[in-house]
Amino acid sequence: MAKITMSKKAASIDMTAMCDVAFLLLTFFILTATAKQPEPLPVQTPASTVQTKLPETGLITLTVGKNQDKNKVFIGMKDRDIRVKTLELMGDKYKIKFTPEESAQFELIDEFGVPITALKQIIGMRSSERNRPGFQPGIPMDSIDNQLKDWIYTARQANADLGKKDYLKFAIKGDAQQEYPQIRKIMDILQDQDINNFNLVTGLRAKPKTN
Amino acid sequence: MAELNTGDGGGGKGGKVRSKKQNSKVDLTAMVDLAFLLITFFMLTTSLSKPQSMDLGMPAKPKPTDPPIKSLPVDQRRTVTVILGANDKIKWYHGLIDAPEEGGKPQDAGYGSEGIRKELLKRVKSIPLVTGDKDKGLIVIIKPTSKSTYKNLVDMLDEMAICDVKTYAIVNDFLPLEKPLTDELNK
Numbered sequence: 508m509a510k511i512t513m514s515k516k517a518a519s520i521d522m523t524a525m526c527d528v529a530f531l532l533l534t535f536f537i538l539t540a541t542a543k544q545p546e547p548l549p550v551q552t553p554a555s556t557v558q559t560k561l562p563e564t565g566l567i568t569l570t571v572g573k574n575q576d577k578n579k580v581f582i583g584m585k586d587r588d589i590r591v592k593t594l595e596l597m598g599d600k601y602k603i604k605f606t607p608e609e610s611a612q613f614e615l616i617d618e619f620g621v622p623i624t625a626l627k628q629i630i631g632m633r634s635s636e637r638n639r640p641g642f643q644p645g646i647p648m649d650s651i652d653n654q655l656k657d658w659i660y661t662a663r664q665a666n667a668d669l670g671k672k673d674y675l676k677f678a679i680k681g682d683a684q685q686e687y688p689q690i691r692k693i694m695d696i697l698q699d700q701d702i703n704n705f706n707l708v709t710g711l712r713a714k715p716k717t718n
Numbered sequence: 719m720a721e722l723n724t725g726d727g728g729g730g731k732g733g734k735v736r737s738k739k740q741n742s743k744v745d746l747t748a749m750v751d752l753a754f755l756l757i758t759f760f761m762l763t764t765s766l767s768k769p770q771s772m773d774l775g776m777p778a779k780p781k782p783t784d785p786p787i788k789s790l791p792v793d794q795r796r797t798v799t800v801i802l803g804a805n806d807k808i809k810w811y812h813g814l815i816d817a818p819e820e821g822g823k824p825q826d827a828g829y830g831s832e833g834i835r836k837e838l839l840k841r842v843k844s845i846p847l848v849t850g851d852k853d854k855g856l857i858v859i860i861k862p863t864s865k866s867t868y869k870n871l872v873d874m875l876d877e878m879a880i881c882d883v884k885t886y887a888i889v890n891d892f893l894p895l896e897k898p899l900t901d902e903l904n905k
Binding site: 521522523525526529530532533536537539540552553554555556557558559560561571678680681682683684685686687688690691694698699701703704705706707708709710711712714 | 743746747749750753754756757760761763764769770771772773774775776777778779802862863864865866867868869870871872873875876879880890
């Protein structure tokens, strides 16, 4: 009898502790994983072998893509305090008053692409409505009404006003099939403000062998 | 009832204890398997979902108030001009367009290891030998035409990284002599 019970013990290890650890880690990873936000302008980024990660903070992403055969540009700000401050400064510039509630709502918007006159309408919407593909028309950026330039400028101003040490970084997230002139326009807008260094968002591609 | 009683009394304590043991110990193997599978999944997705990026530095635009920049002559033996056209086509030449270096006449190429990369790698090696200075290597001038796509530009910049070309520039102006080439690319 005693012999049989001994062998039984050896056959099954006590997994309680292991299970505990596993689930603890699992919980940690689930909580730290940020849910992918729906993108109002989905783009297919081109792949590259360069593997530099984008900075997590202090970044403005300019998404350039095509939607319903129209070139569109969306802007996304990573830092929430910069979002709020930028909205305030843009409101001053365009003489639009945003209420604190609207400002708080705007803080949660990751990316948008509407003329500033339609911004209030966007803020009032639910995320799923707002991010319907093709719903937002993009930020105007022609020579008469260059709001993109103002967004970039005010974001940098907001960054400075908030007393951040680092300069804002800019990333261009372009669609692979986007024609070059549109990208060039964006680069020109950035360069007109003396932003000569920017990131191009790319996908991952395996490094080829070079001899 | 009677059966139960006899079972208790006659079956012996061993049986009862054993059954109790089995009840208290649930087999956790499957659960642990699942937990670790999920951990692996979440670990990989959190680290892989971060987008990659490519740094691009452009020269500062001259301001109208700046003094005019003196043009700096560049050794034409070092320059390779790459014109990006529509439908993923490339035209490139080495040296000056009207007086190209040996084997560097304006010609077509594709992207990838069998296309422009082969030529670039060859020149990355040969040009420092020609100039006699290892710091004076290949200079690539990338000229994207209006018909080229963003993908073409990124691919070309990627080639720069792969071939380890230290000096390259994106130029938007075309020489008059390059017009026929661009027209042919984008026709």
